[in-house]
Amino acid sequence: xxxxxxxxxxxxxxxxxxxxxxxxxxxxxxxxxxxxxxxxxxxxxxxxxxxxxxxxxxxxxxxxxxxxxxxxxxxxxxxxxxxxxxxxxxxxxxxxxxxxxxxxxxxxxxxxxxxxxxxxxxxxxxxxxxxxxxxxxxxxxxxxxxxxxxxxxxxxxxxxxxxxxxxxxxxxxxxxxxxxxxxxxxxxxxxxxxxxxxxxxxxxxxxxxxxxxxxxxxxxxxxxxxxxxxxxxxxxxxxxxxxxxxxxxxxxxxxxxxxxxxxxxxxxxxxxxxxxxxxxxxxxxxxxxxxxxxxxxxxxxxxxxxxxxxxxxxxxxxxxxxxxxxxxxxxxxxxxxxxx
Amino acid sequence: xxxxxxxxxxxxxxxxxxxxxxxxxxxxxxxxxxxxxxxxxxxxxxxxxxxxxxxxxxxxxxxxxxxxxxxxxxxxxxxxxxxxxxxxxxxxxxxxxxxxxxxxxxxxxxxxxxxxxxxxxxxxxxxxxxxxxxxxxxxxxxxxxxxxxxxxxxxxxxxxxxxxxxxxxxxxxxxxxxxxxxxxxxxxxxxxxxxxxxxxxxxxxxxxxxxxxxxxxxxxxxxxxxxxxxxxxxxxxxxxxxxxxxxxxxxxxxxxxxxxxxxxxxxxxxxxxxxxxxxxxxxxxxxxxxxxxxxxxxxxxxxxxxxxxxxxxxxxxxxxxxxxxxxxxxxxxxxxxxxx
Numbered sequence: 001x002x003x004x005x006x007x008x009x010x011x012x013x014x015x016x017x018x019x020x021x022x023x024x025x026x027x028x029x030x031x032x033x034x035x036x037x038x039x040x041x042x043x044x045x046x047x048x049x050x051x052x053x054x055x056x057x058x059x060x061x062x063x064x065x066x067x068x069x070x071x072x073x074x075x076x077x078x079x080x081x082x083x084x085x086x087x088x089x090x091x092x093x094x095x096x097x098x099x100x101x102x103x104x105x106x107x108x109x110x111x112x113x114x115x116x117x118x119x120x121x122x123x124x125x126x127x128x129x130x131x132x133x134x135x136x137x138x139x140x141x142x143x144x145x146x147x148x149x150x151x152x153x154x155x156x157x158x159x160x161x162x163x164x165x166x167x168x169x170x171x172x173x174x175x176x177x178x179x180x181x182x183x184x185x186x187x188x189x190x191x192x193x194x195x196x197x198x199x200x201x202x203x204x205x206x207x208x209x210x211x212x213x214x215x216x217x218x219x220x221x222x223x224x225x226x227x228x229x230x231x232x233x234x235x236x237x238x239x240x241x242x243x244x245x246x247x248x249x250x251x252x253x254x255x256x257x258x259x260x261x262x263x264x265x266x267x268x269x270x271x272x273x274x275x276x277x278x279x280x281x282x283x284x285x286x287x288x289x290x291x292x293x294x295x296x297x298x299x300x301x302x303x304x305x306x307x308x309x310x311x312x313x314x315x316x317x318x319x320x321x322x323x324x325x326x327x328x329x330x331x332x333x334x335x336x337x338x339x340x
Numbered sequence: 341x342x343x344x345x346x347x348x349x350x351x352x353x354x355x356x357x358x359x360x361x362x363x364x365x366x367x368x369x370x371x372x373x374x375x376x377x378x379x380x381x382x383x384x385x386x387x388x389x390x391x392x393x394x395x396x397x398x399x400x401x402x403x404x405x406x407x408x409x410x411x412x413x414x415x416x417x418x419x420x421x422x423x424x425x426x427x428x429x430x431x432x433x434x435x436x437x438x439x440x441x442x443x444x445x446x447x448x449x450x451x452x453x454x455x456x457x458x459x460x461x462x463x464x465x466x467x468x469x470x471x472x473x474x475x476x477x478x479x480x481x482x483x484x485x486x487x488x489x490x491x492x493x494x495x496x497x498x499x500x501x502x503x504x505x506x507x508x509x510x511x512x513x514x515x516x517x518x519x520x521x522x523x524x525x526x527x528x529x530x531x532x533x534x535x536x537x538x539x540x541x542x543x544x545x546x547x548x549x550x551x552x553x554x555x556x557x558x559x560x561x562x563x564x565x566x567x568x569x570x571x572x573x574x575x576x577x578x579x580x581x582x583x584x585x586x587x588x589x590x591x592x593x594x595x596x597x598x599x600x601x602x603x604x605x606x607x608x609x610x611x612x613x614x615x616x617x618x619x620x621x622x623x624x625x626x627x628x629x630x631x632x633x634x635x636x637x638x639x640x641x642x643x644x645x646x647x648x649x650x651x652x653x654x655x656x657x658x659x660x661x662x663x664x665x666x667x668x669x670x671x672x673x674x675x676x677x678x679x680x
Contacts, residue, residue, distance in 0.1 A: 078448040080616070080620070107417070107418065153642060167582055224572055242507055245633075246629040249629070279417050281589030290586050300495060301549075303489075312571070
């Protein structure tokens with residue numbers, strides 16, 4: 001991409017932190033949000049990465065995000081809690097909630113924390129990984145404004161509703177799944193528009209709710225599985241809405257204010273589960289089994305003999321290595337806004 | 341289908357129960373197994389329904405299933421447990437494990453129970469529903485012998501690895517998801533063989549690992565998402581293997597003995613989670629929100645104006661109503677074996 005510049009993380013980190021502080025966020029909120037944005041940029045999810053700092057700063061300044069939230073955790077059982085995020089930045093609320101789930105799981109074996117009165121939390125994988133780095137299996141979900149049809153539906157209903165899960169692996173990067181429940185994210189449509197590329201079949205719909213491969217005409221997305229098996233993708237999106245919004249008192253996807261004229265807080269919800277992998281067959285058995293499983297998976301033959309089979313997360317870890325060498329790409333608008 | 345006969349549930353139930361007792365199962369194990377088989381048959385999942393009674397009876401008589409298992413629950417935390425199923429019938433072990441998870445969740449808010457030394461548990465939805473009927477959200481998973489390729493893989497690796505979730509709905513049947521992580525189950529291939537119908541695109545592979553639509557040539561399945569987005573289906577299959585086998589000490593999918601010459605116990609694993617929906621925004625908020633959500637979903641417009649949008653489970657509940665009127669279809673081999 002032309003005019004993109006590359007920066008090492010240790011250059012970007014203090015700049016973004018200070019930029020968010022200048023917009024009114026507390027030093028701790030700024031640090032946690034920067035951590036989540038850098039996770040996304042580092043692993044190649046640029047749509048949820050450092051460029052969003054500019055967007056969050058605008059929301060903080062406009063008052064749509066509460067710059068001084070009073071976050072409250074209410075324990076509702078030995079293994080459950082609800083966090084009211086008070087309409088502040090979602091990233092610090094999400095790390096707080098996952099760490100609460102981890103603390104519950106250290107005692108109970110599993111812990112679940114819902115979050116209400118929040119907003120977009122960026123890349124779901126950031127919080128699942130937070131658990132894996134503390135030797136827990138982590139699951140994170142977030143509902144979002146309508147952008148994906150139901151199975152055979154003609155209008156958007158669910159959000160792209162991501163599901164992430166991470167599991168610790170001995171002496172290695174974690175196993176990491178971070179997926180939208182649509183086949184593609186909407187920014188793929190926007191990218192294909194700018195590149196003039198035709199979309200894959202069965203991933204997007206036009207304004208009449210008819211399938212289209214023209215990114216200029218695409219207005220919303222099909223659930224994973226498309227017109228034949230999209231009942232599975234739509235149901236997985238429903239799992240996310242159930243956990244993130246229906247359990248927590250957050251707003252259901254079709255009722256979330258969206259678009260350029262949206263006003264007021266969005267009250268998006270999240271859900272976090274931490275699970276201690278040592279509580280079933282035991283820590284040693286778990287470590288042996290996941291090592292054996294991943295070796296078998298990565299050694300399994302590929303359809304194309306020139307390719308290798310990758311485990312969930314391997315693409316992200318390869319990208320992380322590459323970006324540690326080359327730096328993190330930042331577009332011109334963002335470099336200008338951040339004063340880089 | 342020719343020669344299929346229809347029986348009311350209350351005729352089938354005592355016949356199957358007695359048939360399993362005759363094969364050596366205890367009265368309680370026979371009753372629990374019959375309950376799970378009738379759930380599958382009632383909701384239209386005939387592949388996992390009453391016809392399997394004959395198969396389980398054969399396994400009991402041959403000793404591959406332990407007719408007198410000593411099942412042991414080991415508690416490992418306030419919200420976790422591991423059940424050793426001792427190679428007995430998987431259905432009673434699965435109901436026991438889910439009920440243990442429910443008991444844990446009644447106290448802790450959430451409960452998770454892994455099962456090892458088990459075998460196929462039939463329709464995953466049966467156990468998720470067990471939770472929903474007790475006002476809990478239930479999740480159930482089971483790994484299985486290799487039958488589905490990895491993303492771009494040329495041989496079978498994961499099983500069809502189902503994920504089920506059920507959630508209670510006020511004054512209504514539960515919300516119910518019960519899906520294989522492949523696009524189709526393998527018995528769809530067998531059905532299409534017998535009917536001479538071409539398979540959908542991107543669901544099956546031939547013995548060389550190449551895509552095929554010919555059911556005669558199909559040997560194994562693609563993960564949900566196919567050759568473009570199958571990394572999602574394959575990762576979801578991995579979630580099931582992680583929870584059901586890697587956590588529990590069960591055998592990973594590619595190492596499960598399979599085929600007509602398979603000997604000895606399969607040591608398949610399961611995983612069950614129960615979650616109290618009242619522990620976050622509260623029981624009243626949950627009931628209001630899920631009612632509102634399902635009304636919005638079912639009222640959303642369909643692409644084809646003659647169709648209605650269905651919620652996960654609606655197809656199963658419609659089939660249940662139909663079979664309550666017409667009876668449950670049983671094929672000639674099974675009617676003969678059961679002496680009906």
